Amino acid sequence: MGERSFDIVIIGSGAGGGAVAKELAPLCRDGVRIAVLEWGPKLAEHEYTGRELEMAGKLYVDSGGVFTRQRTMTLAFGRAYGGSTVVYTGTSLMIPERPVRRWGVPGLEWSDLRRRSLKYLRENNVHLLEEERLNDNNRLFFQACTKLGLRVEQFPVNLKGCQGSGMCNLGCPNAAKQGTHRVQLPAAEAAGVEVITNCKVQRIEGRGLLRAVVEKRPYGLPSLWEPGEYLIRARVVVVAGGAVQSPALLLRSGFGRHLPALGRYFTAHPALILVGEHPRPITNFYGHPKSFYCDHFADRGFLLETCMYFPFVTAKNLIGFGEEHAQLMHRMDRLQMILVLALDPALPENRVVLDRDGEPVVEYTFSEPVLDALLESMKVSARIFFAAGCERVHAPAGEKFFIERTEQDRLDQLITRRRLQPGRISVASAHLMGGCRMGAGPTDSVTDCWGQVHGVPWLFVADSSLFPNCAEINPYVTIMAFADRVAEAVRSRWREV
């Protein structure tokens, strides 16, 4: 078994781990040894092919289809140098004041998160796409929302040299998206941080002692370390494996014994992909896929965003099968798509637990308000599709496969709650949050407002698992702001540990 020793070890290299690595990297000048241990591979540029199944297999855990225990929702999260920042669309929103105030975490102020978020918006080249870069799928959504009097905003995006491949969720083949794999990690490495890919941390054995294994993969650049088992010592450990893997690692390592909230209060922004069909081809898979969002219904529990997915993902998100399904699927160039995000509350029973092999399993039950929100979102989306010019719409809770334009006055009868059965419709999530929530004390939270695990001065968490409740927006900028706070805490405390 190989042995390694560092001052600070960061587990995970996504929005949280990547940001912490860069913020702490200047310490390397003073001889501080810092490592990032990343489970996933670092792909060579030529390996970003944009092929759906191939890239899903290389960049996501279980190809992006991790089931909840109830088998009613699939979870998509990245596993790569850069974590999920490799496979998101680059939308970069700053969290509004309202959710932070609602969280009520002592010591966590919106103004502080705002200041830190602004830093990352600058660092990641966040800007609005020029109008001529917007495709029909996006423009039509904006126009329809405006026509219907709905509040609609343009997404700022973190792109540099975007060529509009539309393949953001498969890892940008043009290296345009400014995730941590393009910005923070290379900067950290240049300053002396070691990033070890293909390295899965299995367990925290004791105070600052990690057991990990480096795997050999048939793709990606070789890891800095030879394949095999490792024992790694660190004075400070920062866990940043995301809302599924971070709670799982801490549970495997026995921290659940004195932290009853560990793994609990998991939220996910459960999402539906909805489609409308235009009578003629529109530009949808050309250009950036996600330019607008509508938060008009946030108080009613959902957000709407533009999106454009790939054939297999689209097929599995339509309800039904047979001729109608195939007919719609063979008109990909006519489809307008909307992504619904339900704003789900953090409930203690929705949680990450371990199976017999110590692997994470997410237990998630849809609450009634979430199901109500999903139902209403389908009706609102149908109205938007028709206002945009679609001739027919597919709603997963529809009484029939297609709702025709002539039927748009009967949406309440045609989209019904009895058809909204979990397990019948496809619900997916890519905004996984909670499980190591921040809070005042160990009875109902896992860390303090600086990400330090309650009662464990050498252990920090810096990722989406810190959210005390759902973000109500795309969470990655806020994760970076959290990580920035964690880095500040580590910087000031690590020598005392």
Next chain:
Amino acid sequence: MTPLSERQWRFLLSLGQRLVPPLKDLDEEGLARFRTIIAAALAERPAAVQRQIRLFLALLRLAPLLRWAATFDRLSAPCQDRFLRWLQDDAPGRLRQGLWGVKTMVFMGYYGQAELAPQLGYTPCRTGNEMLHG
């Protein structure tokens, strides 16, 4: 070891043709890709999940005996569709989820073939911005 027996593959293909009718138009290469994609996806799953899928396929084949006194593959196409629709819309949760899983597998085998993308009207390119305005 292949995760499904020859008989199970044949059944999956006939079931798949009800779920994705254009599957019957695939040439030999397309069918081979269909099988390769599904076999690879199954191989990545734990043995217990593979067992569940084999079991569910057997159940799908035999369950229509109760109502139609014939196995799924001997039913007429409308009866097959009616049975699948019942599974999707009205069956108890586990059965519904089982169908969802099999359907997803078939969709992956067909719509996951990049070679078929042009037939779907899906022709992305790396320089999509150039295609935006005619």
